[in-house]
Amino acid sequence: QVQLQESGPGLVKPAETLSLTCTVSGDSITSHYWGWIRQSPGKGLEWIANIYYSGTTNYNPSLKSRVTISADASKNQVSLKLRSVTAADTAVYYCAREKNNGYGEFYDFWGQGTLVSVSS
Amino acid sequence: QSVLTQPPSVSGAPGQTVTISCTGSSSNIGAIYDVQWYQISPGTAPKLIIYGNNNRPSGVPDRFSGSKSGASASLAITGLRAEDEADYYCQSYDATLSGYVVFGGGTKLTVL
Numbered sequence: 001q002v003q004l005q006e007s008g009p010g011l012v013k014p015a016e017t018l019s020l021t022c023t024v025s026g027d028s029i030t031s032h033y034w035g036w037i038r039q040s041p042g043k044g045l046e047w048i049a050n051i052y053y054s055g056t057t058n059y060n061p062s063l064k065s066r067v068t069i070s071a072d073a074s075k076n077q078v079s080l081k082l083r084s085v086t087a088a089d090t091a092v093y094y095c096a097r098e099k100n101n102g103y104g105e106f107y108d109f110w111g112q113g114t115l116v117s118v119s120s
Numbered sequence: 121q122s123v124l125t126q127p128p129s130v131s132g133a134p135g136q137t138v139t140i141s142c143t144g145s146s147s148n149i150g151a152i153y154d155v156q157w158y159q160i161s162p163g164t165a166p167k168l169i170i171y172g173n174n175n176r177p178s179g180v181p182d183r184f185s186g187s188k189s190g191a192s193a194s195l196a197i198t199g200l201r202a203e204d205e206a207d208y209y210c211q212s213y214d215a216t217l218s219g220y221v222v223f224g225g226g227t228k229l230t231v232l
Contacts, residue, residue, distance in 0.1 A: 035221070037166075044122050045158075045166070045209050047221035061217045094166065101172050104153040104213030105221050108177065110165040 002026040004095050004111035011117050012089075018082040018116055022095030027109075029053050029071055033098035034078045035107060036069060038091040046091075050098055050105065051078060085118045092116075123148060124210050124224035131230040132200045140227045142193045142210030148222055150191030153213040157186055157195045160226075161206040169208075170195060197229070205231045 008020035022034070035050040049059045049069040057069050068081045078095060092115050096107035125143040132138040142155060149155055157170035168177055170186035173193065183198045193212075197204055210224040 037221075037223075044225040045211075045223040047223065050221070058218070058220065060220050096166075099171075101154065103172065106154070106156040106168065106171050106211060107158075107166070108168050108171070110167070112165050 002097060002109040004097065004109060006093060006095050006111045006114040008093075008114060008116065010115060011119060012085055013120050014086055014118055015084055018080075018085050018089065018118075020080045020093055020095075020114065020116070022078045022080075022111060024076045024078070024097075027097065028073075029076050029078060030073050033100070033105070034071070035096050035098045035105070036078075036080045037094045037096060037107070039094070039113075040088070040091040048080065048082075048093075087118050090116065090118045122225040123214055123222035124212060126208075126210060126224035126227045128225070129228045129230065131232055133232045134200050134202065136200050137196060137198045138200060138229065139197075140195045140208050140210075140229070142195070142224050144191045144193075144212060144214075144222075146191060147216045148191075148212045148214040149188065149193055151215055153215070155186065155188050155193035156211040157184075158209045158211065159206045160209065161203075166209070200231055202231050205229055 003025045030053045036048040051057045051069045053071045066083045092113040094113045097109040154172045158166045173188040174186045214222045
């Protein structure tokens with residue numbers, strides 16, 4: 001069974017960098033694309049970025065200037081960095097396994113999510 | 121504001137049928153891109169319940185069904201059960217700019 005576990009600080013100060021790691025078990029990150037999605041309190045889901053282990057990446061245009069996604073196949077991990085955070089970046093951050101049937105991406109396995117609060 | 125539009129809430133009594141709509145545009149649902157649906161229950165990870173417009177992953181009851189027509193899609197849940205009470209999100213792909221994954225704003229389903 002595929003399992004994903006997000007980890008990272010639960011509290012980040014404004015203007016600093018949010019850093020999260022997703023550790024995958026039960027599957028190799030070399031077999032699929034992997035994505036990060038977030039849900040701000042009281043709001044809907046927002047796609048952040050995706051990556052293939054070889055380095056191919058895609059970003060949400062609204063976040064692209066502040067986001068870096070990376071992958072470490074040796075550790076079977078995918079990571080996310082979000083720079084210059086504000087309170088608007090407070091959210092539950094999910095990592096998920098991505099599939100594509102030729103008509104767009106979708107996510108079939110998700111982590112439990114990790115809440116990151118931005119506050120001084 | 122989400123790229124895909126969903127009603128904020130729907131409700132139904134046990135045993136009834138409810139539908140949740142998802143409206144997009146010619147750059148996403150109205151193009152070639154499929155629609156997916158996810159269920160989020162309190163304290164749990166999002167669960168994929170419909171992919172490719174109308175396909176159910178293994179283990180998802182056939183009470184859940186999806187459809188797509190033009191730039192809109194719908195999720196139908198028949199024989200409502202208390203455990204269906206959750207938030208439901210549609211998702212597709214949008215070809216504007218460099219292309220990216222898009223979600224609806226979510227619909228809260230209340231089982232009366």
